[in-house]
Each structure stands twice: as structure tokens, then as C-alpha cells.
């Protein structure tokens with residue numbers, strides 16, 4: 001295992017970004033720094049505890065010391081309304097650097113060595129998701145639509161995530177917020193956001209080192225050419241309904257023997273036998289216009305051998321060469337995108353996301369600033385999960401995610417810990433874990 005990424009290093013990346021943000025306040029009203037406000041909100045998400053700050057204020061009153069200070073470097077904890085006022089005017093674009101600093105630390109430590117997909121490339125999934133909706137609360141950056149003659153306010157974001165076929169966890173990258181200027185249709189909005197993300201970040205990676213994964217909504221000429229220009233590969237879900245020209249060509253090829261290749265593999269999945277049928281063809285037009293590009297196409301259909309029932313089907317367009325050797329890799333890479341839904345962001349969407357309750361919606365950027373901090377908290381847990389043996393051992397021992405966070409909440413409510421390392425080591429010893437995995441600070 002490579003060099004461990006320390007909690008303090010993660011925090012200093014995030015603090016650094018807040019320290020560099022321009023001061024938006026005028027006059028003498030600067031009792032709390034922007035950094036303190038930012039780190040306080042980060043702490044709430046990192047601990048997945050909406051009442052973390054309230055408990056630490058109580059601890060401060062009773063004992064003169066508290067965990068927000070010792071763990072997160074917050075000397076004075078702002079009230080919820082102060083926190084809202086301090087964070088609301090901040091442009092979340094100022095918080096992009098910690099994502100890349102943490103990613104680079106993981107990369108430099110060798111912790112992403114197993115995060116590779118087809119042809120040894122790094123797989124980055126881009127996926128749009130709505131993270132706020134309301135018929136009442138709204139701000140100047142809400143997208144406004146009308147449903148049943150009522151205004152409907154929402155915020156959406158394009159999440160960028162590193163995933164890999166054999167890895168259970170995903171690593172969050174800098175997000176791209178979808179703005180009201182991006183348009184009304186889901187498709188337009190997501191396309192604009194994806195373009196911005198690619199243009200801004202493609203140069204961070206060596207030419208040809210990345211494969212972008214995205215759904216059918218993005219499988220079209222503009223994105224394929226954009227990625228080509230920026231030397232990024234792609235594997236994009238490709239459905240018949242949205243790719244008439246490509247599927248017409250496939251129908252024609254089906255008449256020609258050998259034009260579409262089929263490969264059948266049987267595999268055990270638990271006690272059941274499955275038949276995996278791969279089909280592929282190269283050089284098909286992504287659209288019917290004269291101005292088009294040719295893509296390679298493959299699909300996987302899985303059947304239960306006993307019943308012949310179809311269990312799974314999906315098809316993709318890619319610029320990677322498709323042949324008998326590469327097709328399983330391409331399909332495995334394309335399918336790993338589903339981990340983002342299953343593993344990562346269900347947690348973000350359904351749990352640990354309580355901030356409307358504490359802070360309201362804000363007038364300007366609060367919603368996206370808080371979501372950025374939530375993603376950073378998620379990334380910090382992933383970074384420790386990939387690189388810190390003590391953290392790994394504690395998480396493994398506690399099993400369910402919920403148990404780990406319940407324990408963090410309870411411990412930090414009643415006990416003072418002088419550092420994150422001391423908190424983690426305390427859990428480690430109380431769980432009677434073997435001394436080998438205890439990493440020295």
C-alpha cells in the first residue's frame with residue numbers, strides 16, 4: 001500500500017480553498033471567518049449529523065473545548081443563520097481545487113492503481129442529477145418550470161465520478177452545476193454542463209488516458225466530437241429510440257454474414273448458470289446527417305440458462321476498437337457506471353443530506369455551496385477508505401455505513417477527542433481489532 005493520505009491533509013486542502021475566497025462582507029461584521037463557516041458546514045456533512053454543531057456548542061459551554069475545534073479547526077462555531085449568511089454569496093467555483101488536490105494525493109500514493117477500465121484507461125462517469133426541488137423555497141439560481149400551473153423550483157448538478165469494474169466504491173471529482181441559463185430541457189442543460197466540465201478539465205489528464213461514461217442522453221454527435229477533440233475516449237449507452245440511423249445500419253448489416261460478430265460465454269452466478277451474449281460491429285454512423293462520425297457499437301444480453309429468461313440488456317457506442325478481446329472489457333467498463341447510482345449517490349440523495357432543515361435555501365448560491373461541501377465530505381471518506389488501514393479496519397468491522405456514522409455521532413456528542421486520529425484509534429481499540437492495521441499518525 002502506498003503513502004497514506006492523512007485526514008489533516010484533506011482538511012488543509014478544503015481550508016486552503018476557503019482561505020483564498022474573496023471576502024464578500026463589508027464593514028466590521030467579521031466575527032466569524034468564511035473558513036470557519038465553511039469548515040463548520042463541512043463538519044456537518046463529514047459527520048453526517050445535522051446536530052453536530054449544536055452538540056459541540058453545548059460541549060464548549062460545559063467544558064470549554066469541543067470537537068469542531070479539535071477535529072475540524074473551527075474555533076468559534078457560527079449559528080445556523082450566520083452560517084447561511086456567510087456561505088450564501090460564495091461562488092461554488094471557488095471550491096473546485098480541493099477535489100483535484102485530493103485526487104492527486106490519491107493518485108500519487110498509488111491508491112487509484114486499481115481504478116482502471118478498458119485499455120488501462122481511467123473511467124469517469126458523468127451523470128446529471130437533481131438535488132433540490134420545491135414548490136415554495138427558491139433562490140435566484142433555481143431552475144423554474146411550471147407543473148400543473150404551479151411554479152416548480154429545482155437545482156441539478158452534473159456529477160463526475162471515477163469508477164472501475166472491480167471496485168465497490170467511487171471517487172468523486174469536481175461537479176458541474178447546471179444553471180438556469182443552460183435551458184429548460186433536461187437534455188440541453190446536461191449537455192451544456194458536460195461540455196463545460198470536459199473543456200475545463202480534459203487537460204488535467206494525459207491524452208487518451210480517460211474514458212468518459214455517460215447515458216443515452218449524451219450519446220450524440222456533439223459530445224463524441226468534443227471528446228475526440230480533447231483526446232478522451234468514450235463508452236456511451238446507445239438506445240435504438242434515440243439512434244435511428246445507427247440501428248438501421250445494424251439491421252442492414254444483420255443481412256450480411258459476418259458483419260456483426262457474436263460471442264457467447266456461460267458463467268455461474270451463485271447457483272445459477274447464465275448465458276452472456278455479446279454482439280458488436282464497427283464503424284456505424286452516430287447520426288443520419290452527412291456530417292457525422294463513425295462509432296463502434298456493442299451490446300450485452302444476459303439470459304438465465306435454465307429458463308431462457310432475459311435478465312439484462314444494454315448497448316453502447318464507443319471509440320475503443322471492439323473485438324473478441326476487448327468487448328468484455330468495454331462492456332464491464334460501461335456497466336460500472338451503475339455503481340454511481342447504487343453505491344455512491346443514493347447515499348447522497350437519500351441520507352446525510354439534511355441541510356435544508358438547518359439552513360434553509362438561501363438567496364444565491366447556498367444550495368450549491370452546501371452540495372459541494374457534501375461531495376467533498378464524501379470524497380474525504382473515500383480517500384480514507386482507500387488509503388488509511390485504521391479507517392478501513394473500523395469500517396469493515398462495523399459493517400453497515402449507518403452503524404459507523406451513528407457511532408461517530410454518539411462518540412463526538414459525549415466525548416472530546418483531541419484529533420481525528422485519536423477518535424479513530426479509540427474506536428479501533430474498543431472494537432478489539434488486531435494491532436497490525438493500526439496506522440501510526
Ligand SMILES: [Zn+2]
Pocket residue numbers: 137138139140141142143153154155361367
Ligand atoms: Zn434555488
